[in-house]
Amino acid sequence: MTSPIDPVQLTADLLRCPSVTPVEGGALVLLEALLTGAGFTCTRVDRGEVCNLFARWGGKTNGRTFGFNGHTDVVPVGDEAAWTQGPFSGVIIDGWLWGRGATDMKSGVAAFAAAAIDFVRDTPPDGSIVLAITGDEEGDAVDGTVALLDWMQANGEVMHACLVGEPTCPNEMGEMMKIGRRGSMTAYFTVKGVQGHAAYPHRANNPLPPMVRLMDRLASHTLDQGTDHFDASTLAVVTVDTGNTATNVIPSESRATVNIRFNDAHTSADLTAWLRDEADKVAAQFGVEIAMQTTVSGESFITPPGPLSDLVATAVQAECGVMPELSTSGGTSDARFVKDHCPVVEFGLVGKTMHQVDERVEVAQIIQLKQIYTRILRDYFA
Structure with missing residues (x-):
């Protein structure tokens, strides 16, 4: 029997990839190998200096398709000497995983990839799962998710709903999800x-x-x-x-x-x-x-409260015991591009340390995030 994918170890492996925009750093290569081995059909959708990865499990016409969008590129580390742990060390100390991108958002990518792989192995759904992962979210965002969506349109690829895994919770896990952005x-x-x-x-x-x-x-x-x-x-x-x-x-x-x-x-x-x-x-x-x-x-956009936000909120409440606030706060994200393709919402972990020196994430949150994503997939295809 195949062992479940450990989202913490996968996050640590991704953190050791120095993928400062637009450098790929090995992160997408790692994900492509993992997803291909799990039966996903993977395509590199590189454009300009940017590397992107499209992965699909299931056929194009095989029922509904649930999509995930995320990024493996990270912002520069700043003063490396100011870091308590190496910015690309991926070390775990006292229940915290350290490294640039730990919260924004390699943990989110790892949690969803782990959830998706285990889900299709254990209970193959009557439908398809897509991961659209970019290396250009923290940069100009011209050749990242936009390139993926352009490629999808040209190749007849469709997502019927999409979850973006950006960190959305200000202080406590599960307290907020995004249904739009300014x-x-x-x-x-x-x-x-x-x-x-x-x-x-x-x-x-x-x-x-x-x-x-x-x-x-x-x-x-x-x-x-x-x-x-x-x-x-x-x-x-x-x-x-x-x-x-x-x-x-x-x-x-x-x-x-x-x-x-x-x-x-x-x-x-x-x-x-x-x-x-x-x-x-x-x-x-x-x-x-x-x-x-x-x-x-x-541009400003809103995904009106409805089936998709209810799906995510129900999963979050079941795993965290908290009903998330439906929010439009914060800056921009790649959801602003996805919203032209299909309904999109965002949910991820607590983002307190993102873009900071000593960026780090609680290990328990990564495990919990995989559980939430797993429940979302299970309920979507139920």
């Missing part, structure tokens, strides 16, 4: 004036007053009061720069950046139009030129 966009402003001597301001056109006025108008504006499933949208001024080191010179140019996290009351297009209108008003008032560029990381 949108995220960044706007870059450049005010062009006329340089001059600070003693003769009438001969110059100082870009700083219009820039400060614009930033105040944007930061003081209330975007909304929140919606049914989202908190109020926020706008943060994250930098204002001139690069001017002289005290007797009025600069010719000033730059500023704002970041907006927005709910489902807005689209990035609507917000871009509002930003442009505000900039034009200030430009006309001060007689300057204001250039603007925007980048959009993702």
Whole structure:
């Protein structure tokens, strides 16, 4: 009889792969070998400098398909000398597993892979299971999950529901799952004036007053009061720069950046139009030129509470004794791409140490996460 897959050991093995975006580091090679050996059909879907892995158990037309999305790439370790344990050591000390990616999110990938392998071995379902694992979630995310979804569409691959294994619990295991995410966009402003001597301001056109006025108008504006499933949208001024080191010179140019996290009351297009209108008003008032560029990381989305969220919440409550809060808080995740393919929710372990020096996870949580994922699969195919 085949022994169950140990999700803790698998997480430790993945942690020893130095897979800082976009380096694959051996993590996907390890998963591909493991899943192939368990009867999954695996395909590398690499694009650009990014490595991705698609794995399927069961045929394309074999009933329903439950999907999992996750990533094996990690953020840089920072000051390696500041780590108590090596960032790629994967060591267990006093019930904690240490390493970059321990919470975000190699443990989630390991827990689902272990659950899926044991599930199809023990009780082959009337349906299919897909794992779509990327190496580009922590980077630009252009050639990661997007590439996987593009490949799936081109090859007739379908998921009917998807679970993203990001860490979702703030403090206690099981307390929160994500049913949507806020949108995220960044706007870059450049005010062009006329340089001059600070003693003769009438001969110059100082870009700083219009820039400060614009930033105040944007930061003081209330975007909304929140919606049914989202908190109020926020706008943060994250930098204002001139690069001017002289005290007797009025600069010719000033730059500023704002970041907006927005709910489902807005689209990035609507917000871009509002930003442009505000900039034009200030430009006309001060007689300057204001250039603007925007980048959009993702639109706001919501998977309405229903069968998929009920499935995950019921499994979490059964294993943790806690009914998870349905939340849309936090930053962005690759669920923002998956939502265009199929209904998607997110559930994972406690994320307190993610991206920190000394990132680590409680071993017990990894075991519990595998149990939750196993129950989700069992109930989905019941």
